[in-house]
Amino acid sequence: MAKLLLGKPVIDSLREELKGRIAALEERGVKPGLAIVRVGARPDDLTYERTALKRAAGLGIRARTITLPENASQEELMDVIAWVNSDPSIHGCLMFRPLPEQFDEEAVCDALDPAKDVDGIGRGSMAAVFTGRGPGYAPCTAAACIEMLDAYDIPIAGKRVVVVGRSLVVGKPVSVLLLDRHATVTTCHSRTGDLPAIVRKGDVVILATGRAKAYGRDFFHPGQTVLDVGINVDEAGNLCGDADFDAIEPIVDAITPVPRGIGGVTTSMLMKHVVEAAEGMVTPSCQTA
């Protein structure tokens, strides 16, 4: 029986920490502000938006949604980004992706001020992750993996971590974040040969491929910690992760379930990044006031 690495205690602990930091900001006259930019109305986006708005409200972060119709133009969206960049009451911005086909998505992501890019979508944030220096933020899901390991006191330095997946949203950034935390990192993907043998070498394994229940018994042994970043729907219509949870939970030491694992922590990281961005806006003169 593996220890279940639940998101809730991490979310609760972050909430308390952020409440204190937000109170300190408010004493200095700063209310953290989050802009959510949505094009169209995909059900997944709406679900995440509701969660984010609720979480922000509970913390005292001023969140607002800017919506554009699905057939909006590049120019209209770039105008929204320019406004987000220039509005001092907005400290961070979350934009739902993928954008509809008519958009040059990379150009939109790169136009967002890296100091407000709290979900790490632009080139500035990518450079910040790669170099370890700002301005910019890691994508929230990648940051949530590190937060989860820290919250459960799972050592990283000197440990072998195997990351399965090489996307710019999770696999690549989490690999670099772990490397900077002194892990020995192996990054795998669809072209990796003998994946089970490689995954078995990890003290910590991060699954981020979006393949429902694809990683079972063959990949794991006792002593391992598994972070399952996948959010998929199985044949019965239920939410599930990339791990074949029922098969491997009896084997490994610790595992994040799906749902109730990493997913909710991702939203907390969004809030944390907004607070960090707002703290960055506090000028030295304000801080000593």
Place this chain on the structure above:
Amino acid sequence: MAKLLLGKPVIDSLREELKGRIAALEERGVKPGLAIVRVGARPDDLTYERTALKRAAGLGIRARTITLPENASQEELMDVIAWVNSDPSIHGCLMFRPLPEQFDEEAVCDALDPAKDVDGIGRGSMAAVFTGRGPGYAPCTAAACIEMLDAYDIPIAGKRVVVVGRSLVVGKPVSVLLLDRHATVTTCHSRTGDLPAIVRKGDVVILATGRAKAYGRDFFHPGQTVLDVGINVDEAGNLCGDADFDAIEPIVDAITPVPRGIGGVTTSMLMKHVVEAAEGMVTPSCQTA
């Protein structure tokens, strides 16, 4: 007896390729231009500068050195970078590092136009490496590793590559470049436990730690290809790599010697990047002229 992966055939082949591309540019009225920025006069920098100037002259690249005294100010150097950025006859810039202590080196690197950052020192180039999209260039040494593997037809896709070293100049960028070429990449460093066992798992091993003759027999077995990026001086005062060459050359399949291996290819990559930068300056109207 390992196959020696010598730099010379790669350098020769790149020279021929670049001569053709430079001739095509000249037909369109473009002469590739390289600016070398040097603060002070460290012997290592002067040596590399002589090599680069000679290589450029042989190819028909217009290279010039801009020197500042060792006690120059941040402002003076930033003025030089601004001039490099604005001069249309300069397509690429190489700046020697580390800069003397009085400089904010990161600010200088980040000020260089990523489109002219042919040695990949700024945030823009880091983002280009991380995301796989420009503008920007990989550091020449990291690029030379990939060039060397390609030139000797050593397969990367689906292979296991172990990179020892996690610097922004070699380890990190070459890890990402290899990942994008579909290798399964493990990045190791001074905090890695049981390094010999991990290095033995690599089909290809890249040594980039700057530790003279630090990797010997224990780390290798037959079948492996070793790229030795280290340039060190041994106790007898001779140039040597990170690999204990005499010990492992009888064991592995292929290895780059030091000297006569990767080093000279790095200079070729600098020239290649300058040509690519110049080609980027050719507007579509010129191309069809």
